Amino acid sequence: MKKIEFAPVIILTNPQMGENIGAAARAMLNFGLKSMRIVSPRDGWPNQRAIDMASGAFDVIDPPQIFTSLKDAAADLQILYATTARPRDMVKPVYTPRAAALEIRAHEQGGIKTGLVFGGERAGLSNEDITLCQNIITAPLNPDFSSLNLGQAVLLLSYEYFTAADDTPASVLQRGKSPAATHKDLEGFLERLENILDEQGFFRTAELRSSVARNIRAIFMRSDLSAQEISTLHGIITALIRK
Amino acid sequence: MKKIEFAPVIILTNPQMGENIGAAARAMLNFGLKSMRIVSPRDGWPNQRAIDMASGAFDVIDPPQIFTSLKDAAADLQILYATTARPRDMVKPVYTPRAAALEIRAHEQGGIKTGLVFGGERAGLSNEDITLCQNIITAPLNPDFSSLNLGQAVLLLSYEYFTAADDTPASVLQRGKSPAATHKDLEGFLERLENILDEQGFFRTAELRSSVARNIRAIFMRSDLSAQEISTLHGIITALIRK
Numbered sequence: 001m002k003k004i005e006f007a008p009v010i011i012l013t014n015p016q017m018g019e020n021i022g023a024a025a026r027a028m029l030n031f032g033l034k035s036m037r038i039v040s041p042r043d044g045w046p047n048q049r050a051i052d053m054a055s056g057a058f059d060v061i062d063p064p065q066i067f068t069s070l071k072d073a074a075a076d077l078q079i080l081y082a083t084t085a086r087p088r089d090m091v092k093p094v095y096t097p098r099a100a101a102l103e104i105r106a107h108e109q110g111g112i113k114t115g116l117v118f119g120g121e122r123a124g125l126s127n128e129d130i131t132l133c134q135n136i137i138t139a140p141l142n143p144d145f146s147s148l149n150l151g152q153a154v155l156l157l158s159y160e161y162f163t164a165a166d167d168t169p170a171s172v173l174q175r176g177k178s179p180a181a182t183h184k185d186l187e188g189f190l191e192r193l194e195n196i197l198d199e200q201g202f203f204r205t206a207e208l209r210s211s212v213a214r215n216i217r218a219i220f221m222r223s224d225l226s227a228q229e230i231s232t233l234h235g236i237i238t239a240l241i242r243k
Numbered sequence: 244m245k246k247i248e249f250a251p252v253i254i255l256t257n258p259q260m261g262e263n264i265g266a267a268a269r270a271m272l273n274f275g276l277k278s279m280r281i282v283s284p285r286d287g288w289p290n291q292r293a294i295d296m297a298s299g300a301f302d303v304i305d306p307p308q309i310f311t312s313l314k315d316a317a318a319d320l321q322i323l324y325a326t327t328a329r330p331r332d333m334v335k336p337v338y339t340p341r342a343a344a345l346e347i348r349a350h351e352q353g354g355i356k357t358g359l360v361f362g363g364e365r366a367g368l369s370n371e372d373i374t375l376c377q378n379i380i381t382a383p384l385n386p387d388f389s390s391l392n393l394g395q396a397v398l399l400l401s402y403e404y405f406t407a408a409d410d411t412p413a414s415v416l417q418r419g420k421s422p423a424a425t426h427k428d429l430e431g432f433l434e435r436l437e438n439i440l441d442e443q444g445f446f447r448t449a450e451l452r453s454s455v456a457r458n459i460r461a462i463f464m465r466s467d468l469s470a471q472e473i474s475t476l477h478g479i480i481t482a483l484i485r486k
Contacts, residue, residue, distance in 0.1 A: 026390075027395070029385060029388045030384055030385055030388055030389065030390070030391060030395075031384065031385055032385045055390055057388065060387075060388060087417055087419075088417075088419070089419035089420060090417065090419055091416065091417065091418050091419060091421055091467075091469050091472065092416070092417055093414055093415070093416050093417070094414065094415055094416070094417040095413065095414045096406075096411055096412075096413050096414070098406070098413065099413035099414045100414075103414075136417065139402075140405060140406055140409045140411045141273055141274065141405075142272060142273055142274055142275045142405070144303075145272045145273055145300065145303060146273065147269075147273070147298055148273060152270070152273075152395075152398055155395055155398060155399070156398070156399075156402060159382075159399060159402075162383060162384075162385070163339075163341070163383055166383045168339055168383045169339075170338065170339050170341065170342035171336055171337065171338045171339070171342045171343075171346075172336070172337055173334065173335070173336050173337070174330055174331075174333065174334065174335055174336070174337040174379065175334050176330075176331070176332035176333055176334060177332060178334055224334075226334050229334065
């Protein structure tokens with residue numbers, strides 16, 4: 001992957017469990033983010049539980065930088081997004097993760113440094129820390145069960161960041177080693193099938209023939225057959241008429 | 244939340260660690276999914292580690308049903324989606340999680356029962372199990388670090404399912420208890436500010452006045468001020484001119 005200079009920085013404030021810091025690092029790297037800053041980790045840094053949970057992610061991301069306040073951790077950043085589960089009584093724009101990701105990608109293109117700020121496990125972000133952020137991100141969740149843990153929250157935001165610039169086709173027929181059949185191959189098969197069915201008296205009446213033949217055609221056309229599959233179908237017919 | 248009868252069933256095949264089954268249950272419920280089936284859990288069922296990890300989710304979702312094969316687990320379902328990290332040599336449609344979620348929502352509307360099938364931690368889904376599924380889902384991931392654990396994979400798919408029908412506005416100004424200022428309030432403030440700045444000789448020349456006044460206006464108009472904030476700004480001006 002090419003180096004992205006203005007990718008968002010993940011800032012974890014007051015994280016408690018090393019496992020969650022490790023899960024966050026792993027989630028970041030899953031989606032190509034490499035810059036983590038940690039404000040006042042409860043159990044200090046480095047943390048063996050974090051390293052154990054990260055599946056090697058700390059060997060690849062930049063070494064986390066440690067700070068004692070969000071103000072210091074964010075000093076060189078320009079736009080901050082606070083992640084919160086519940087509304088606060090502040091006049092700030094609230095984004096879905098998806099909308100925030102699109103904006104962050106636009107900032108990245110414009111050379112603006114952004115940070116995604118996450119609170120600790122127990123209480124989330126303090127109002128003081130949210131006050132330092134221009135924007136709020138709140139993920140849509142089942143209102144009856146809306147506890148996302150820290151690793152999961154970092155996963156969702158990193159995933160949306162990644163997919164906001166991802167050009168994977170929404171849906172594509174994976175063909176393995178078999179190229180698609182040509183129209184001629186497909187027609188050759190369908191004509192052979194219809195001819196044999198004619199010979200066997202499958203189409204009871206001439207009136208029915210055209211609609212039934214159309215239905216049979218539709219089955220095989222929907223399958224988006226490969227050349228190999230056409231051969232297989234020919235083989236099936238040959239085997240069946242041999243009887 | 245209203246009961247959704249045709250929401251997708253989450254099927255975990257050969258899961259190993261109870262923790263991951265628990266994380267999957269929690270992730271499902273975070274996004275409103277309540278039906279889990281488990282094929283041959285390594286450590287049997289029920290599993291205390293799963294329950295400990297689920298933050299109470301097993302008290303809310305339907306009791307998981309246990310099967311010995313995917314074929315049995317999926318017997319009453321109509322369309323299955325196999326989740327895989329790597330391509331297989333099979334001719335099947337491959338969806339992103341987002342595209343699959345839209346299709347699953349459409350099936351839900353049409354009364355079609357769907358299942359999302361996840362493999363075990365070590366090897367993912369077997370080719371035999373994928374063969375039973377009409378479709379494949381592969382999440383876009385950093386190609387250099389693409390290990391999603393089971394709980395994370397269930398989280399992403401459940402999240403996409405939820406957001407596919409979520410009507411949360413992409414971005415909205417959270418106003419807390421302060422309604423937006425009226426145009427009249429805003430104009431009253433800006434006129435007062437400009438008048439005072441005129442009195443103080445802030446605008447050096449008449450030529451500069453209009454462009455500088457326009458810039459000042461832009462700052463405050465961008466802020467999308469509340470009525471309360473306009474009052475605060477009036478108070479600031481009053482305090483400053485008192486000096």
